[in-house]
Amino acid sequence: MERVILHCDLxxxxxxxxxxxxxxxxxxxxxxxxxxxxRHGIVLAKNPVAKQFGIKTGEVTWQAKLKCPRLIVxxxxxxxxxxxxxxxxxxxxxxxxxxxxxxxxxxxxxxSGSASLFGSGEKIAHEIKERVKKExxxxxxxxxxxxxxxxxxxxxxxxxxxxxxxxRENYQQVVWPLPVEDLLYVGRATQRKLKNxxxxxxxxxxxxxxxxxxxxxxxxxxxxxxxxxxxDKTPVMKMDYQSGIKGIGxxxxxxxxxxxxxxxxxxFYVLAESVAKRLREHHLKGKTVQIxxxxxxxxxxxxxxxxxxxxxxxxxxxxxxxDIFAANWHWTKSIRSLGIRVTDLLAADSCLQLSLFAGDNQxxxxxxxxxxxxxIRRRYGHYAVQRALLLKERALNxxxxxxxxxxPVSFFR
Amino acid sequence: MIIEWSDDVLCYKKGMVIKMKKxxxxxxxxxxxxxxxxxxxxxxxxxxxxxxxxxxxWVKAASLKVGGQGIRYKCRVKGKEVYLFLEEGxxxxxxxxxxxxxxx
Numbered sequence: 001m002e003r004v005i006l007h008c009d010l011x012x013x014x015x016x017x018x019x020x021x022x023x024x025x026x027x028x029x030x031x032x033x034x035x036x037x038x039r040h041g042i043v044l045a046k047n048p049v050a051k052q053f054g055i056k057t058g059e060v061t062w063q064a065k066l067k068c069p070r071l072i073v074x075x076x077x078x079x080x081x082x083x084x085x086x087x088x089x090x091x092x093x094x095x096x097x098x099x100x101x102x103x104x105x106x107x108x109x110x111x112s113g114s115a116s117l118f119g120s121g122e123k124i125a126h127e128i129k130e131r132v133k134k135e136x137x138x139x140x141x142x143x144x145x146x147x148x149x150x151x152x153x154x155x156x157x158x159x160x161x162x163x164x165x166x167x168r169e170n171y172q173q174v175v176w177p178l179p180v181e182d183l184l185y186v187g188r189a190t191q192r193k194l195k196n197x198x199x200x201x202x203x204x205x206x207x208x209x210x211x212x213x214x215x216x217x218x219x220x221x222x223x224x225x226x227x228x229x230x231x232d233k234t235p236v237m238k239m240d241y242q243s244g245i246k247g248i249g250x251x252x253x254x255x256x257x258x259x260x261x262x263x264x265x266x267x268f269y270v271l272a273e274s275v276a277k278r279l280r281e282h283h284l285k286g287k288t289v290q291i292x293x294x295x296x297x298x299x300x301x302x303x304x305x306x307x308x309x310x311x312x313x314x315x316x317x318x319x320x321x322x323d324i325f326a327a328n329w330h331w332t333k334s335i336r337s338l339g340i341r342v343t344d345l346l347a348a349d350s351c352l353q354l355s356l357f358a359g360d361n362q363x364x365x366x367x368x369x370x371x372x373x374x375x376i377r378r379r380y381g382h383y384a385v386q387r388a389l390l391l392k393e394r395a396l397n398x399x400x401x402x403x404x405x406x407x408p409v410s411f412f413r
Numbered sequence: 414m415i416i417e418w419s420d421d422v423l424c425y426k427k428g429m430v431i432k433m434k435k436x437x438x439x440x441x442x443x444x445x446x447x448x449x450x451x452x453x454x455x456x457x458x459x460x461x462x463x464x465x466x467x468x469x470x471w472v473k474a475a476s477l478k479v480g481g482q483g484i485r486y487k488c489r490v491k492g493k494e495v496y497l498f499l500e501e502g503x504x505x506x507x508x509x510x511x512x513x514x515x516x517x
Contacts (some may be wrong), residue, residue: 137475
């Protein structure tokens with residue numbers, strides 16, 4: 001049976017929700033920007049009026065204001081956006097249980113089995129579009145096709161409040177003339193490599209033999225060739241599907257540059273507490289600790305090392321992160337952002353090789369202590385109990401486990 | 414660039430343009446045996462209590478006029494049809510800017 005896949009993209013999502021709630025600014029240029037005082041000051045979303053001024057998502061707020069001095073800048077209200085995203089998914093769930101989120105504002109829906117109940121893919125797409133407009137007061141653009149790649153392309157073709165259908169009959173006319181960078185996972189580097197070989201459109205990419213692409217791009221070349229020819233068979237995951245977790249991490253752009261080891265230590269403890277808490281929630285322990293460091297000039301590097309035994313104890317993760325950091329950083333510059341990720345995960349209750357000499361008893365005590373802290377925080381809030389270290393510099397304290405609620409996702413899971 | 418106010422924001426009546434505002438109201442409501450929530454009366458911003466004569470039905474809907482989203486009850490109040498919205502536990506109505514009469 002031919003698959004019918006919709007890709008629903010909520011248009012200028014954050015800005016649309018803000019404009020819904022503030023009718024008085026709907027006709028003015030509006031951008032939702034991260035908080036400049038926390039140094040998250042980039043444009044996260046803009047309304048169509050702001051777009052006419054050439055404002056782009058991802059640019060720094062002050063640059064956007066240069067283009068449009070009367071730009072209305074709004075700080076994000078994530079709980080509200082999460083509520084709208086959930087409401088949108090409830091509408092999608094009337095048509096299928098195969099709903100795969102791709103970020104907060106995009107979803108794939110596999111409605112192959114719903115056609116006999118609700119009609120063709122195009123009919124269902126129009127129905128969803130109208131329902132979102134009426135029930136949520138925002139617009140959605142939908143691509144309908146027989147694979148995930150073309151349906152995503154379709155949702156980008158006509159915006160806002162539109163449906164684009166790409167079939168086996170019309171894809172060569174609709175998709176192939178498009179520039180190659182419109183294809184999912186063709187970023188700037190890939191685009192440059194392809195252009196060097198005169199591959200500027202998706203059609204040209206599709207017509208290039210996969211062996212040739214492999215020489216240019218490695219195994220990615222073949223994947224992109226499959227995408228361009230509409231041969232992608234990746235399924236749409238079920239709504240409650242949880243992919244196998246390969247690592248748990250958090251990163252933070254700190255409110256001010258980190259200038260010494262003490263600042264870094266505080267930040268690593270904040271991050272390690274969040275990562276350890278999330279590990280415990282998933283009943284996992286990790287053996288490898290990775291750190292990510294970005295300096296004030298946005299230079300970025302990652303390093304990793306192993307713990308002596310798999311753990312979900314924040315103190316051990318933070319200490320290992322500090323060891324890695326001390327061995328690799330020489331303070332020529334200040335630091336803008338830090339991250340910790342724990343990988344090599346295994347179930348928390350799996351059998352472990354114990355050491356004859358190291359203080360395993362100590363490890364059990366620490367685990368019990370951290371679980372007690374979780375319980376206190378569950379009942380009385382995250383800040384009810386704190387490490388003394390974090391009281392030294394309150395500006396650097398944070399609760400990423402609960403405050404960073406929107407996580408990036410990958411197509412390949 | 415000149416941008417007109419959109420029709421969503423404004424109501425046109427007898428050639429006059431009327432701005433709308435969001436009016437939060439106190440509502441008396443009861444739960445039916447089936448577990449449905451039914452509004453009975455509300456207190457408008459001027460303190461007057463208005464009885465809801467009839468609830469025609471309810472749907473999930475957005476209010477583009479005043480900005481909000483929730484469950485929209487279509488009600489009859491003093492013979493007029495009005496909308497009463499329930500959003501995240503709070504009730505609101507669409508009121509006329511600068512006026513304190515009932516309903517939309």
